[in-house]
Amino acid sequence: NAGVTQTPKFRVLKTGQSMTLLCAQDMNHEYMYWYRQDPGMGLRLIHYSVGEGTTAKGEVPDGYNVSRLKKQNFLLGLESAAPSQTSVYFCASSYSRTSGRARFADTQYFGPGTRLTVL
Amino acid sequence: DAKTTQPTSMDCAEGRAANLPCNHSTISGNEYVYWYRQIHSQGPQYIIHGLKNNETNEMASLIITEDRKSSTLILPHATLRDTAVYYCIVRVSTNAGKSTFGDGTTLTVKP
Numbered sequence: 001n002a003g004v005t006q007t008p009k010f011r012v013l014k015t016g017q018s019m020t021l022l023c024a025q026d027m028n029h030e031y032m033y034w035y036r037q038d039p040g041m042g043l044r045l046i047h048y049s050v051g052e053g054t055t056a057k058g059e060v061p062d063g064y065n066v067s068r069l070k071k072q073n074f075l076l077g078l079e080s081a082a083p084s085q086t087s088v089y090f091c092a093s094s095y096s097r098t099s100g101r102a103r104f105a106d107t108q109y110f111g112p113g114t115r116l117t118v119l
Numbered sequence: 120d121a122k123t124t125q126p127t128s129m130d131c132a133e134g135r136a137a138n139l140p141c142n143h144s145t146i147s148g149n150e151y152v153y154w155y156r157q158i159h160s161q162g163p164q165y166i167i168h169g170l171k172n173n174e175t176n177e178m179a180s181l182i183i184t185e186d187r188k189s190s191t192l193i194l195p196h197a198t199l200r201d202t203a204v205y206y207c208i209v210r211v212s213t214n215a216g217k218s219t220f221g222d223g224t225t226l227t228v229k230p
Contacts, residue, residue: 004162035220042206042220043163090162107153110162 002026004111006091012117013081021076021114023091030096032074033058033108034066036087043090049074050096081118089114123207128225131201137194139224141207144188150211152183154192155220156203163206163220166192197228 007022023032030051035043035058045058049068063085065077074093078085090113095106124142131137143152153168167174167181169190174181180193194201206223 040222042222044220088160092162107165107168108155108163109165112162113160 004091004093004109006089006111006114008114009112010115012119013078014119015082017081018077018079019081019116020078021089021091021116023074023076023093023111024072025074025091025093025109026072027093027095027109028071029093029109030071031094032068033092033094034064034074034076035090035092036060036085037090037113038087046076046089081116083118085116086118087116089116123209123221125205125207125221125224127222128227130227130229131194131197133199133228133230134196137192137197137201137226137228139192139194139205139207139226140189141192142189143207143209146187146209147211150209152181152187152190153208153210154179154181155206155208156201157206157223158200158203166205197226199228199230202226202228 004025033048034046036046037043044060046060046064047055047058047066049055052068052071055066055068067075091111092108094108151168151170154166155163156166157163167176167179169181169183171187183190204223204225206220
């Protein structure tokens with residue numbers, strides 16, 4: 001049971017280049033999330049997904065796209081990287097439980113992070 | 120979601136209890152209090168959460184005031200490995216999109 005894994009661990013891009021970050025979880029979680037963390041600051045939610053084939057915007061979605069084609073994978077794409085996107089990117093997943101008509105996002109489990117530098 | 124206020128930093132002596140406060144005066148009735156910590160630059164780690172009752176697990180205790188406007192995370196016997204940034208988050212569990220972390224409290228456990 002690997003939990004949440006992220007690929008790659010480190011990456012350096014030039015301005016304007018594109019790349020995709022891969023997040024994978026083996027816990028059969030419904031919910032998955034992408035966060036960014038700038039130096040000395042807390043995590044900010046970029047995009048999230050409440051199930052396979054669905055995605056939604058978080059707090060800071062501009063400049064990023066995501067896809068959730070398989071339940072276990074959540075991809076974060078940068079189409080044209082900018083220096084402002086230099087950050088550490090964390091993926092997370094969480095259980096989903098239902099009570100009546102309500103769905104609850106439970107405890108989040110985080111990956112080890114991807115350090116991205118855009119020159 | 121309710122905003123939270125935490126002290127920027129705290130120190131604690133090794134072996135003593137670490138008490139980390141969090142204010143969430145605008146919390147609503149269906150919002151939970153979650154605590155996570157982040158050691159060095161690793162991914163955050165879940166510690167504990169609660170709605171209105173005090174909670175305890177193998178890692179920590181969570182004390183929520185009766186009016187739910189503040190809470191305290193207690194690490195009963197802090198070790199050097201507990202040095203980390205501790206995040207207090209208040210959110211409605213049904214809203215996965217409201218999962219933003221604040222700046223947290225940097226706890227330094229000293230020998």
